[in-house]
Amino acid sequence: xxxxxxxxxxxxxxxxxxxxxxxxxxxxxxxxxxxxxxxxxxxxxxxxxxxxxxxxxxxxxxxxxxxxxxxxxxxxxxxxxxxxxxxxxxxxxxxxxxxxxxxxxxxxxxxxxxxxxxxxxxxxxxxxxxxxxxxxxxxxxxxxxxxxxxxxxxxxxxxxxxxxxxxxxxxxxxxxxxxxxxxxxxxxxxxxxxxxxxxxxxxxxxxxxxxxxxxxxxxxxxxxxxxxxxxxxxxxxxxxxxxxxxxxxxxxxxxxxxx
Amino acid sequence: xxxxxxxxxxxxxxxxxxxxxxxxxxxxxxxxxxxxxxxxxxxxxxxxxxxxxxxxxxxxxxxxxxxxxxxxxxxxxxxxxxxxxxxxxxxxxxxxxxxxxxxxxxxxxxxxxxxxxxxxxxxxxxxxxxxxxxxxxxxxxxxxxxxxxxxxxxxxxxxxxxxxxxxxxxxxxxxxxxxxxxxxxxxxxxxxxxxxxxxxxxxxxxxxxxxxxxxxxxxxxxxxxxxxxxxxxxxxxxxxxxxxxxxxxxxxxxxxxxxxxxxxxxxxxxxxxxxxxxxxxxxxxxxxxx
Numbered sequence: 001x002x003x004x005x006x007x008x009x010x011x012x013x014x015x016x017x018x019x020x021x022x023x024x025x026x027x028x029x030x031x032x033x034x035x036x037x038x039x040x041x042x043x044x045x046x047x048x049x050x051x052x053x054x055x056x057x058x059x060x061x062x063x064x065x066x067x068x069x070x071x072x073x074x075x076x077x078x079x080x081x082x083x084x085x086x087x088x089x090x091x092x093x094x095x096x097x098x099x100x101x102x103x104x105x106x107x108x109x110x111x112x113x114x115x116x117x118x119x120x121x122x123x124x125x126x127x128x129x130x131x132x133x134x135x136x137x138x139x140x141x142x143x144x145x146x147x148x149x150x151x152x153x154x155x156x157x158x159x160x161x162x163x164x165x166x167x168x169x170x171x172x173x174x175x176x177x178x179x180x181x182x183x184x185x186x187x188x189x190x191x192x193x194x195x196x197x198x199x200x201x202x203x204x205x206x207x208x209x210x211x212x213x214x215x216x217x218x219x220x221x222x223x224x225x226x227x228x229x230x231x232x233x234x235x236x237x238x239x240x241x242x243x244x245x246x247x248x249x250x251x252x253x254x255x256x257x258x259x
Numbered sequence: 260x261x262x263x264x265x266x267x268x269x270x271x272x273x274x275x276x277x278x279x280x281x282x283x284x285x286x287x288x289x290x291x292x293x294x295x296x297x298x299x300x301x302x303x304x305x306x307x308x309x310x311x312x313x314x315x316x317x318x319x320x321x322x323x324x325x326x327x328x329x330x331x332x333x334x335x336x337x338x339x340x341x342x343x344x345x346x347x348x349x350x351x352x353x354x355x356x357x358x359x360x361x362x363x364x365x366x367x368x369x370x371x372x373x374x375x376x377x378x379x380x381x382x383x384x385x386x387x388x389x390x391x392x393x394x395x396x397x398x399x400x401x402x403x404x405x406x407x408x409x410x411x412x413x414x415x416x417x418x419x420x421x422x423x424x425x426x427x428x429x430x431x432x433x434x435x436x437x438x439x440x441x442x443x444x445x446x447x448x449x450x451x452x453x454x455x456x457x458x459x460x461x462x463x464x465x466x467x468x469x470x471x472x473x474x475x476x477x478x479x480x481x482x483x484x485x486x487x488x489x490x491x492x493x494x495x496x497x498x499x500x501x502x503x504x505x506x507x508x509x510x511x512x513x514x515x516x517x518x519x520x521x522x523x524x525x526x527x528x529x530x531x532x533x534x535x536x537x538x539x540x541x542x543x544x545x546x547x548x549x
Binding site: 050052071072073074076077081082084088089090091092093097100101102103104105107109111114115116117121125128148164165167168 | 401404405407408409410412413415416419420422423424425426427428429430431532
């Protein structure tokens, strides 16, 4: 059964039709990629799934629950976490605090407990800190836990965002261009991390431009062009699909000139 | 002992004002910690002051209950106006809260029960120094605890990146409303204490000028920790008195000092990060490290 079902989604901003009748089934426990040229509407799909935007038509359901009208922060609590194309960290907070923010809804205590630092408060905070440190060690940033996020290099920032998303204990992880701006060795490391994440039982749904990265990593691929899904299948099928080649490389001249 | 009695007789009003201003600056610190640039806190202070004064004058409530009501009345108003206005951000929120402040002032100016432009007279002087110390200490403690809790982290996250905070499962609207309302409680308490230490209150004291003063105190001190706002309130209250020897040039020099601070210390007088760095450098130099 698929984890996330996107059925007949349309989205327009005023007169601009961004997505049209998009159907995507994201399976659980696998790495699924959504690819397509710039401006195809990929990030809009993420914004619709995470509740930052509302679809103009169609429906989205996650683990059988319809997401229509569910507030964005509640969607996160249902088990969908995401990273951003243009990294969005909390720059003045420490790495540890960044990750602990992700555990907000999992750290349960009331105002009274916080005010008087009761044992239950201290226990919950300790658990939260420990889990945050564990996640930081997954991405090999635990040695910098106490420095602020704005001191990190670009690649480290991406990894921190990754750890922060995992802190919400998601079932499905949405990654928006996770390797943008990384060099090939960094990409190889991240590819390994994403495989590890999948093997731990998370579903991964990612947007990417880098074809080699997608083809080597993903179990299934969907291609979006001008707001429509033009192909879906295993990486090998996608690679040889004429529609996809046309979307990326353009059509041969002869075909246009000659009838 | 006599010297102290003289000192107290001369300066007790000023010291009371420092404490009340510190409480106001902390109230705005709370609102700002969630990224909300609000100019409503002067009006919240006014609502607290009038509520408290009226309860004392007409219903003769005991002072602790009067104080509690002075904190709760503006909180109720904050909940009511927060839902529609907190969707705005940045200067737009500042403008909306400014408008709210003006509406409140004009309402108080024209209502009969508030005494109109003449204000309320003959409020018994029930505020003592330990009321102020106690409430200020309790507020400082509660805010320090809050900073170290999930709520404080959520406020900071919302201030730094609202969308990312939302994607972390934080109820952004709920937290903003909480920061706004809790800020109103502290401002209202400051108003109630103020009303019972000055004998007389009028709508003039809770208008635009006061709103800007509160903002200046908080920003001047720095919002990176709780010490900043208290420091800012103390300096801005005492500075005009310390500059009294300058006579006519007093306010101009006061303004120049403020401009200097804002230009050279844009994160405020007390920036915990800068101080840590400074102390670290000094230690390294002493130990001969680069």
